[in-house]
Amino acid sequence: MSKDAHSTTRRRAARISAAMLVSATTFLTAACSNSGGSGGASTQKVELTFSQWWAPEMPSGALQRVIDEFHTANPLISVKLISAPFASLQTQTISQAASGTLPDVVGLDGSWVNPLYKQGALLNLSEVMKTANYDPKNLASQVGFNGSTYMIPVVNFVYPLFTNDEILAKAGISKPPSTWSEFESAAKKISQTVDGVKGWIAPLGTTNPNGAQNDILSWAWASGGSMLKDGKPALTGNEEVRGAVNLVKNLVESDSVVAGAANLQEIDKVQNFINGRVGMMVDSLAHVTTIVKGNPGLKFSVSTQPAVDGYSGKHGIVTASWGIGVSAKSKHPTESWKLVQFLMDKNANSTLATLANGFPGNTTAVPDFTGADPHFKQAFDIYTQSKPVNEFTGLPSANQLMTDFLNEFQKTTTGKSDVETMLSQTQKKWEQQF
Amino acid sequence: MTLLQSENPPIRELTSTDSRGPWPRVRYRGSLRQKAEPYLLVAPTVLLILGLMVIPIGIVIGYSLMDNVVTNRSPQFVGLAHYIEILGQLTFWSAALNTLIFTLGSVVAHMVIGLLFALMLNSKTMARVPRAIFRAIYILPWIFTAAVVAVVWRLLLDPSGVINYVLTTTGVLAEAIPWLATPATALVTVTVINIWSGYPFFMISLLAGLQGISTDLYEAAKIDGAGVFRQFSSVTLPALRPILYSMALLDVLWTTQQFTLIWATTGGGPQGLTEMLSTLTYKLAFNTYQFSMASTSAVLVLVASLTVAVVYVRRHRKEVV
Numbered sequence: 025m026s027k028d029a030h031s032t033t034r035r036r037a038a039r040i041s042a043a044m045l046v047s048a049t050t051f052l053t054a055a056c057s058n059s060g061g062s063g064g065a066s067t068q069k070v071e072l073t074f075s076q077w078w079a080p081e082m083p084s085g086a087l088q089r090v091i092d093e094f095h096t097a098n099p100l101i102s103v104k105l106i107s108a109p110f111a112s113l114q115t116q117t118i119s120q121a122a123s124g125t126l127p128d129v130v131g132l133d134g135s136w137v138n139p140l141y142k143q144g145a146l147l148n149l150s151e152v153m154k155t156a157n158y159d160p161k162n163l164a165s166q167v168g169f170n171g172s173t174y175m176i177p178v179v180n181f182v183y184p185l186f187t188n189d190e191i192l193a194k195a196g197i198s199k200p201p202s203t204w205s206e207f208e209s210a211a212k213k214i215s216q217t218v219d220g221v222k223g224w225i226a227p228l229g230t231t232n233p234n235g236a237q238n239d240i241l242s243w244a245w246a247s248g249g250s251m252l253k254d255g256k257p258a259l260t261g262n263e264e265v266r267g268a269v270n271l272v273k274n275l276v277e278s279d280s281v282v283a284g285a286a287n288l289q290e291i292d293k294v295q296n297f298i299n300g301r302v303g304m305m306v307d308s309l310a311h312v313t314t315i316v317k318g319n320p321g322l323k324f325s326v327s328t329q330p331a332v333d334g335y336s337g338k339h340g341i342v343t344a345s346w347g348i349g350v351s352a353k354s355k356h357p358t359e360s361w362k363l364v365q366f367l368m369d370k371n372a373n374s375t376l377a378t379l380a381n382g383f384p385g386n387t388t389a390v391p392d393f394t395g396a397d398p399h400f401k402q403a404f405d406i407y408t409q410s411k412p413v414n415e416f417t418g419l420p421s422a423n424q425l426m427t428d429f430l431n432e433f434q435k436t437t438t439g440k441s442d443v444e445t446m447l448s449q450t451q452k453k454w455e456q457q458f
Numbered sequence: 459m460t461l462l463q464s465e466n467p468p469i470r471e472l473t474s475t476d477s478r479g480p481w482p483r484v485r486y487r488g489s490l491r492q493k494a495e496p497y498l499l500v501a502p503t504v505l506l507i508l509g510l511m512v513i514p515i516g517i518v519i520g521y522s523l524m525d526n527v528v529t530n531r532s533p534q535f536v537g538l539a540h541y542i543e544i545l546g547q548l549t550f551w552s553a554a555l556n557t558l559i560f561t562l563g564s565v566v567a568h569m570v571i572g573l574l575f576a577l578m579l580n581s582k583t584m585a586r587v588p589r590a591i592f593r594a595i596y597i598l599p600w601i602f603t604a605a606v607v608a609v610v611w612r613l614l615l616d617p618s619g620v621i622n623y624v625l626t627t628t629g630v631l632a633e634a635i636p637w638l639a640t641p642a643t644a645l646v647t648v649t650v651i652n653i654w655s656g657y658p659f660f661m662i663s664l665l666a667g668l669q670g671i672s673t674d675l676y677e678a679a680k681i682d683g684a685g686v687f688r689q690f691s692s693v694t695l696p697a698l699r700p701i702l703y704s705m706a707l708l709d710v711l712w713t714t715q716q717f718t719l720i721w722a723t724t725g726g727g728p729q730g731l732t733e734m735l736s737t738l739t740y741k742l743a744f745n746t747y748q749f750s751m752a753s754t755s756a757v758l759v760l761v762a763s764l765t766v767a768v769v770y771v772r773r774h775r776k777e778v779v
Contacts, residue, residue: 115744122528122749139747142529229639231725283617284636286728287644301618424745434729438641457746 070359071102075117076131078179078346078380079107081310086379094366101359103129111232121145121351128354129363132175132347134167134417140349141169142420147350149173152361163368164385167347167418175418177345178367179382181308182407183238184341185330186315189323191303194218200304200327204243204271207304207330211280214303223280225302226272227288228433233426234290237416238306238342240433243268245340245413247332252415257454259447267332269433269443276437286434298322308344309403310381316397326403328410341410345417346380383407421457428453515760521753528749540754550755552730553738560649560734561713565706567653572660572705573698579661580668600658607655608722612638615647638724644732648723652716660705667701668694707770711763735759 079087091103106127108116117136120126121143132140140146150172153160160166160173167175187200195214201207211223226239241251249264251257259265275281282288282302294311296302298318306329315322328339348367350360366372370389377384377391383404384391393401416422432450435441441449522540524533544550575596579589599607614621615637622634637647675693684692717736720726726733726741735755743752 118528118744118747139529142747144531229725230727231721233725283634284639287612287636287639287724421746424741427741427745431727431729434727438729440729 069100069102070356071104072129072354072356072359072363073104073106073127074129074131074363075106075108075113075120075127076346077108077110077113078131079105080109082379087376090367090372090375090379093372094363097366098359098362101362103363118143124353126351126353128351128356128360130349130351132349134175134177134345134347134414135419135422137167137175137347137349137418138169138420138422141174145352146174147352147354147357147360149176149350149361149364152350152357156358156361156365158361158365162370162386162388164387165345165412169418175347175349176364176368177347177385178373179346179377179380179385180343180407180412181310181345181380181382182341182343182403182410182412183242183306183308184326184328184403184406186297186305186307187325187327188297188300188303189325191218191221191300195303200325201330202328203330203333203335204247204267205333208271208275208280211275211304212278215278215280218303220301222282222302224275224304225282225288225293225296226276226285227290227293228285228430229287229289230427230430232289233423233430234344235285235288236426236429236433237414238290240268240272240429241265241415242306242329242340242342243271243332245342245415246329247335248337248340250415256458257451259451259454260444262447264332266443266447269436269446272433273436273443286430286437294318297324306342309400312397312399312403313381324399326399326406328406338409338411340413341407343412343414345385345414346382419458425454425457428457518753518756518760521750522757524750526748526750527753529747533750536750540750541758544751544754544758549730549733549738550735553733553735556645556732557714557734557736559645560652560716560732561710563646563649564652564656564713565709567649568657568660568709569702569706571653571657572664573702575657575661576664576668577694579665596661597658599655600662602655604655604716604718605722607651608719611651611654612723639728641728641731644724644728648720648732651723652713652719655719656709656713660709663701663705664698667698671697703773704770707766707773710766711770714759714763714766 074091076087087107088105091105094103095101110133113131114133114136117126117130117132118139121140126145130146137146149166150168152158153173163176164180165177166173167177185200191214192198192200192210195210195217197210197213201210207224214221214223226235228235228239244251244262244264244267247264247267249262249268251259251262251265272281276285282292282296290307293302293305293307294314295318297305297307298315300319300322309326312326315324329341331337331339348364350357350364354360367376368386370386373384373386374389374391376382377389378396381396381400382391391400391404393404416425419425429450432441432446432453436443436446521527523535523537524530525536525539527533578584579593579596584592602610613619616622617634617636621637622631625631626634635643637643671694675697676689679689679693715736716734717740720732720734720737721740724732726737736759739752739755739759742748742755
């Protein structure tokens with residue numbers, strides 16, 4: 025090799041190495057750096073990031089169209105949607121909060137608020153509302169700590185009782201049950217009289233442990249009960265909670281519930297209902313579209329979740345929310361609040377609720393039922409007459425509380441424990457989490 | 459052809475005391491740029507390893523020594539307190555035992571099934587076309603991701619699924635069993651699913667090993683009067699031993715860290731009876747937000763995995779030498 029060639033090769037190698045070094049440094053810097061909104065003066069265009077799981081659950085491009093309306097109203101603000109499925113967004117949000125890279129505006133579930141608040145990752149929205157002279161009187165609910173708001177529910181999803189009209193008729197039941205005893209009797213009757221069909225389905229698996237709230241504690245809430253006292257666990261000596269646990273346990277033991285409850289998930293509930301293998305379920309109204317698409321000929325009704333016999337108060341109805349919050353590290357809190365305010369505005373909120381098959385977080389907004397499945401209107405009436413409730417919202421380690429509850433409950437159905445022991449064991453575990 | 463000297467030729471010095479022989483030790487006496495060149499060449503790799511492995515592992519070890527991180531804005535150093543706490547918890551040992559049963563069951567079955575199928579596919583008694591068809595069928599489980607495997611098996615094992623239907627209609631079972639939801643069957647069932655999804659890797663590797671064994675060895679064994687079983691134990695197994703050993707160690711590492719399959723089938727339930735160290739670590743981090751305890755659990759898994767990895771590397775080095 026010539027001297028020049030040797031030298032050239034060395035220079036090239038050095039250049040390539042240097043380039044790789046720069047690339048690696050850039051890559052690592054990018055990976056570790058704050059990906060928050062871009063900086064800039066207020067007169068310059070500001071870019072906000074907005075992470076949520078809503079877009080994948082809405083019709084294609086629907087959320088972007090709502091955001092485009094915001095762009096039209098706020099030409100100096102640009103919103104970049106970061107969409108991910110619910111399950112992956114939870115871990116992503118907690119990790120981002122830890123590394124200080126939380127997007128400016130964050131889609132929130134009620135169970136995430138407590139750890140994010142403890143991390144100091146969320147902006148105090150009460151202060152922001154005060155600064156912006158925003159009157160929160162039209163907000164249906166707010167989630168907060170120590171008197172300050174950190175999450176605002178944008179859209180609420182209710183969990184009414186779904187009943188398969190044909191199966192109920194076959195079992196000789198003329199109308200959906202309205203009390204616990206009517207429900208228990210209907211579930212048993214269906215299981216005994218309709219071939220290959222169970223009365224009820226209760227997914228009590230722990231991969232996603234929300235069966236604890238939707239299928240067990242919801243019975244207590246429907247009857248005006250509570251699992252908390254002064255914000256602390258109150259499972260022992262609690263009539264409504266004990267009654268709810270006994271109700272579900274009796275149904276499982278009398279073989280009136282779809283087998284394998286300890287491993288079922290929410291999606292199994294919907295599939296079994298669509299396929300006509302179950303007569304009743306307590307499920308999200310958001311699944312109406314899936315049910316109608318899955319089995320267009322299925323005749324079903326939605327009604328209030330039955331309450332304990334003799335209860336005459338307002339029925340509680342489980343709700344889950346698409347919540348929203350702002351990152352405490354956002355460089356553009358004012359612009360971020362503008363987006364939140366826009367989404368909570370009567371018109372935008374109605375549009376979002378309609379698109380999501382949910383109910384608005386703004387009390388003055390009304391979903392547009394034009395052309396919608398009649399079950400939505402039916403459920404909206406139930407919603408307005410009931411008391412929306414989800415006591416797990418804002419609790420510490422809500423998922424673990426539900427997992428503990430289900431693990432202990434599963435022991436009662438396999439004879440390893442009784443209801444009193446189950447409740448006292450769960451109480452102990454919950455107290456540790458609190 | 460003219461041999462040209464480089465700008466700064468290396469000066470070779472003979473070192474007669476070098477125990478490895480009279481080889482010249484090369485010493486470069488070049489410019490700073492030339493001295494920096496090798497470091498510059500390895501720098502990207504070093505930087506990536508540092509950024510993506512050493513630093514994260516260091517952070518996790520650091521987290522395990524703090525009272526709680528991520529959700530605590532001013533964590534305090536607590537030394538080995540978390541290690542003492544987690545090693546005293548029944549849930550940790552229960553998860554460790556489940557992981558051990560799951561791993562051992564999976565690795566042994568992977569090895570046995572993989573070897574049987576590899577022997578079958580290597581058999582001269584099978585024609586070329588059926589062999590190709592079987593090869594394609596047997597390898598199928600391996601091409602599915604863990605999430606797909608979980609969904610498929612959940613459907614198959616559902617009380618109203620195909621497996622229960624076949625077992626109840628043929629009279630094997632009196633009534634359908636929710637395999638993944640029944641405490642007595644859940645751990646065995648997830649192990650079976652993992653065996654199903656992982657044996658093709660062993661099969662393919664062992665098939666390659668079998669095809670590399672010289673036919674002369676079998677002919678010589680035949681001449682010596684060795685039957686089929688003797689040929690297998692005296693020729694096949696010794697020839698495959700290095701592959702089996704390496705594969706088993708790798709499989710132990712992979713299976714110990716299995717998360718997706720468990721999470722998507724049972725989530726650690728029912729009653730925590732399929733809880734593995736991987737799912738326990740995840741729950742500590744993202745269910746209870748105890749990131750320091752999760753880090754402690756992760757470090758313990760890392761130590762166990764490192765032990766296996768060291769054995770593997772030593773074994774591999776011996777084979778190479």
